[in-house]
Amino acid sequence: MxxxxxxxxxxxxxxxxxxxxxxxxxxxxxxxxxxxxxxxxxxxxxxxxxxxxxxxxxxxxxxxxxxxxxxxxxxxxxxxxxxxxxxxxxxxxxxxxxxxxxxxxxxxxxxxxxxxxxxxxxxxxDIFNIYVFFEIAGISAYILSAYQRTPKALEAGIKYILTGMVASVFLVFAIALIYINLGSLNLAILSERFVTLPHDTKFLIGLLLLLGFGFKVEIFPLNFWVTDVYEGSSAPVNAL
CATH class of the missing domain: 1.20.120 (Four Helix Bundle (Hemerythrin (Met), subunit A))
Structure with missing residues (x-):
């Protein structure tokens, strides 16, 4: 099934x-x-x-x-x-x-x-599909945040888009480095192979993932943009 x-x-x-x-x-x-x-x-x-x-x-x-x-x-x-x-x-x-x-x-x-x-x-x-679904959620959220088309809502949508684009760049670089160095994006395989990477490569990948996902899931201090988005979005969208 x-x-x-x-x-x-x-x-x-x-x-x-x-x-x-x-x-x-x-x-x-x-x-x-x-x-x-x-x-x-x-x-x-x-x-x-x-x-x-x-x-x-x-x-x-x-x-x-x-x-x-x-x-x-x-x-x-x-x-x-x-x-x-x-x-x-x-x-x-x-x-x-x-x-x-x-x-x-x-x-x-x-x-x-x-x-x-x-x-x-x-x-x-696998980390690639996690990235894809984050992007689908992000695109939907961008549109929803500006759905009322008021000046504040449009400003919120633009800020959401810009931060999302920055986060996506970090994630794409991290995913590319993972695949180049480990030859797979499957989480189970990565958990076994990641320890074999040089320390500087692990640090760089970890930093890129932290910045990318940190922006998207609003981790402090990378959530500086959230207040403006919540202020400009409608109550139902903020509840979502």
Whole structure:
């Protein structure tokens, strides 16, 4: 059972179904998105509580292909992410009655991209796909932060984009150094081979990863830009 594919693919593919769902009325996209997130949450809970499931590993064209591992630990975070996104959608469904976004269809596409990339992050077992899912989440967050198109929101979006670009440069250099020196991006293989690298190479890779991921996950003191972004973004986006 390729459950991990469903958790990532369904939210990503949701955008392709939006034109058809929009024909169901103004609530078609919103209700379907929330139902899909609820279904994924129930699936993750069912798997988490099941006594017969086993660790699921999916690898396509290694060492640079897709590699997912659905373990008990990663499944816990999948359950958490789907629950939080389901609750966020329910929160917005209540909020939209008085203060809806102008283009809700795009909004629901973006929050499902955030969901898919968040799940992809915890399922990925290689550093390249972790980087890819970080970028998908980042692009979605850039657009969401400027979604209201007010001056503050646009300023927040620009600051988010600029810091994200800097972080991406650090990560690309780190990934390139890892692959050149170790010949693989699989986390299990890296854990065995990384100790064989010279100290200066390990330090450089570690520094680049720290700066890259530090900007993206808002680690102090690399989170100096966060206050402006939160101030300029809307309340629902900040909650997300």
């Amino acid at each position: 390729m459950s991990s594919i469903y958790f990532v693919a369904l939210p990503l593919l949701f955008g392709f179904a939006v034109p058809l769902l929009a024909k169901l009325g103004k609530n078609g996209v919103a209700y379907t998105s929330t139902l899909m997130q609820t279904g994924l949450f129930l699936l993750s809970v069912t798997l988490l509580l099941s006594t017969s499931w086993h660790v699921e590993i999916i690898s396509i064209n290694p060492p640079l292909g897709i590699s997912f591992v659905l373990s008990e630990a990663s499944l816990f975070f999948v359950t958490l992410f789907t629950l939080l996104m389901m609750l966020f959608s329910l929160y917005y469904m209540a909020l939209r009655k008085t203060d809806p976004y102008k283009n809700e269809n795009k909004f629901f596409i973006l929050i499902n991209m955030v969901l898919a990339s968040s799940i992809g992050l915890v399922l990925s077992s």
